[in-house]
Amino acid sequence: MNGDTEAFGLLFTRHRERLWAVAVRTLGDADDAADALQDAMISAFRRAGSFRGDSAVTTWLHRIVVNACLDLLRRRAARPATSGLPDGTMDALALTAHGPARAADSDTALDVTAALRTLPPDQRAALVLVDMLGYPVADAAEVLGVSEGTVKSRCARGRARLLPRLAHLRAAPAAQAAGLTPIQPPEPTARNRTVTPDVSPAEGGGESR
């Protein structure tokens, strides 16, 4: 017991910065993220005995944190929203990351946070893991408990929804460097073999006009 609990404490502490990043990005609110992270930590501690090593322990911790975040979002959604964001939440979120000297970056962080909050939670969680934090699709799929095709689909839909909200940020240097290269369409035959998209026809955007 003694060694186990100490080991858990060390393990959680080692990962908690990353877990925090997952939570605060998924929830878009520092206070909510703190609550979710604490809930997840306690939940993980209580379930540590049932952890059998069928997945990497870091994946397991991530899964518990993501689920805590999604639970919180669902509870929020079930309740009638009051006034949306508490005043200053996003300011605090952006300004804790950067000093005033990086006001432009803070604006970007604000815009990104606000845009992410418009996404359905599933898409948000996928984009946070894959695009923001750089997890491989396979890892994100394991964390989220869905197929890789589903992760890709959620990311694709999320990016499409974010596009009009973030288009004005394209002039940002980082985006310029990475985003404005000529399009290289993927090789369709090579990439379509193992695909299992969860795209429902009703929601599919389809070709316009």
Place this chain on the structure above:
Amino acid sequence: MKSHVGQQRLAEFREGLLPARRAARIAAHLRECPRCAEAGAQLDAVTAILASTPAPPMPASLAERLDAALAAEIARSAAAAAPAGAAPADGAASPAGGRPPAGATAPHGASTPGERMAHREAAAGGRDTAGRRAGPSRAPWRLSLRVATAAAAVVILAGGGYAVVRALSPGTTGESASTSSGSTAHSAVTGPSASALPPEAAPAAPGAAVTGGLPLVASRTDYRAGQLPAQVSSVLRRNPSPPRSPVHPAAPMSGFPHLAACVSHITGGGRPQLVDVARYGGRPAAVIVVPAPGTATLRVWVVGPGCGAQGGDIIAHFSMPAPG
């Protein structure tokens, strides 16, 4: 293919999610249509923007809060694993203020918004909702310290482990504490009689409970000789009202098997404001902060794991003004 490609379809195409025939049509269209090719580039830009937006760092106050919550949860689970009547570590039988902040130990999903709000205020350095820093009522605290100290004395006899929880006998120790409230706890708990407490004198008393514990935090500060006052001030600011954790060897402070007895020895039975199980110069150390009565001065001890009922392993001792 004449029609333009919708953004979502384009994003799915770029993830290789579309059936081969449709993907081939889109690829052909993109080769001819600058507008759709540009939309594809914009999707890449979305990913780039997301990737270049860092998450804010975890607030230090949250790190403290998580440490405290985990310590409380460990203590609670250890107490729950003990025989009935030994040591329920929740607030049911604790005096006001003896309970860790509600948000720190609430089961997953069970916290009420009110509890969370109270906890946020505490975590933000706000006031202590239980008013436990106002100190006129010292009796419960002294009692709880005695209980914890008696437990530590039993550990010395039994060699550690679960003996603490199993042997905790609040009835026994509470009685002695209440009947000797005029004397200093120091003599009562550090003398030979305390450590000579026979095991049979401490049976589990059904229905009794541990009443509080030490105001423990685990800040993970690595205290340094030249920075001690500043570091202590910082930890105090972040822990205006540390949860009182029942002292239990399974908690993170298990590297300090006699911490309760050590604290009691150092404070002379008085009330520490905070006990931080952390490091000093990279080595395990506990920092014990005690308000000096009647002054705005804090007395601070830094002790190593060897400190016990007779003191010992004291690394540093100094006084400092109480921070604002």
